[in-house]
Structures are given as C-alpha cells and as structure tokens.
Amino acid sequence: MTERLKLENQLCHRFYTLSNAFTRAYRPLLKALDITYPQYVTLMALWETSGVTVASLVQKTMIDGGAMSLILKKLEAKGFITIEKDHADKRVKHVHLTSFGNTAKVKAGxxxxxxxxxxxxxxxxxxxxxxxxxxxxxxxxxxxxxx
Structure with missing residues (x-):
C-alpha cells in the first residue's frame, strides 16, 4: 500500500508539474501581448472562428464557464474582443474579435x-x-x- 502513495509513482503529479512547466514556458512569450495562457487559448479559439457564443467557446476550449466569464471580461477590457447579446435570446452572448484582437494573431504567430x-x-x-x-x-x- 505504501508504494501506491509514493509521489514518484503518481501519474497525476507528473501531469501537474508538466502543466506548470508549460505555463512558465508560455509566460515570457505571452508577455508581449499582455495575456495569460488561458486568455491565449481563448484567443486561439476566436482566431479560428470569431462571433461564436460563450457556450461554444467553453466547449471548444474546455475552460470552466465561470473562469471563461472572467477571461472574457479581461480580454474585453484589454480591447481584444467585444461581447454582444443575441437579438433573439438575451441570455446568449456572442464574442467577436476587434481589429486589435485580429492584429494580435499576427503577433502571436x-x-x-x-x-x-x-x-x-x-x-x-x-x-x-x-x-x-x-x-x-x-x-x-x-x-x-x-x-
């Protein structure tokens, strides 16, 4: 039983440390854009298709809905995106890249x-x-x- 509890035998810990290493590696690359890794993931999804719903962004990025709301607020405050309510259903919101957000794609290339x-x-x-x-x-x- 003690072998099962050794840290060196935990696959999940390897993923945890690798995830942290990736985040640290991305940090200096994203600094020029003044964005975090989750914001970068969200922008990548929008660079593929702008004008999508928040729900479809959550599905595509696999980022939690609450976290996505915070990410979108920050991206909107920084001028990367605009968020518009759907005309038919005010509960649905569409996320659009701004020209600044589209320009960031070139910088991130x-x-x-x-x-x-x-x-x-x-x-x-x-x-x-x-x-x-x-x-x-x-x-x-x-x-x-x-x-």
Whole structure:
C-alpha cells in the first residue's frame, strides 16, 4: 500500500508539474501581448472562428464557464474582443474579435514555433504519439453526455 502513495509513482503529479512547466514556458512569450495562457487559448479559439457564443467557446476550449466569464471580461477590457447579446435570446452572448484582437494573431504567430523548439528532445512521431495518448487519457475523465 505504501508504494501506491509514493509521489514518484503518481501519474497525476507528473501531469501537474508538466502543466506548470508549460505555463512558465508560455509566460515570457505571452508577455508581449499582455495575456495569460488561458486568455491565449481563448484567443486561439476566436482566431479560428470569431462571433461564436460563450457556450461554444467553453466547449471548444474546455475552460470552466465561470473562469471563461472572467477571461472574457479581461480580454474585453484589454480591447481584444467585444461581447454582444443575441437579438433573439438575451441570455446568449456572442464574442467577436476587434481589429486589435485580429492584429494580435499576427503577433502571436511565432509562439507555437518557439514552443516547439522547447520540445526538441521529442521526434515528430513521439510528439504525435504523445498527443494521441493524452487525448485518450483525457477521454477517460470526460463525462458521457446524453444524446
């Protein structure tokens, strides 16, 4: 039983420390844009498709709804986005990039390349395999939704 409780035997702790390491690695790259990593994730989703609902952003980014509300308020205050209520249903809000938010996409263009340089110990095949395994593991923790 004591072996099960050793920190070195905990897969979750490896993910925790890796997540922290990624966040620290992104911090200086995002500083020029004056955004945090969760704000960056939200902007990446909006750079793919602007004008989406808050609910679809939560689904795409997998960021908690309460946290997403705070992220969106900060991005709006910084001028990256605007938030508009739906004309038909005032409870639904649409998030749109501003011209400043679109310009930030150009500035952020090198960030993925700079992060890949930090992963030079992994081959492309290993990186692909790792992504597949992480997605598979993530599926173990996702609730089954009613159809």
């Amino acid at each position: 090198d960030i993925p390349v700079q992060m890949l340089c930090k992963l030079d110990g992994l081959s492309k095949e290993e990186a692909s395999q790792l992504a597949t395994l992480i997605d598979k593991l993530h599926g173990c923790f996702m609730p089954i939704e009613d159809e």
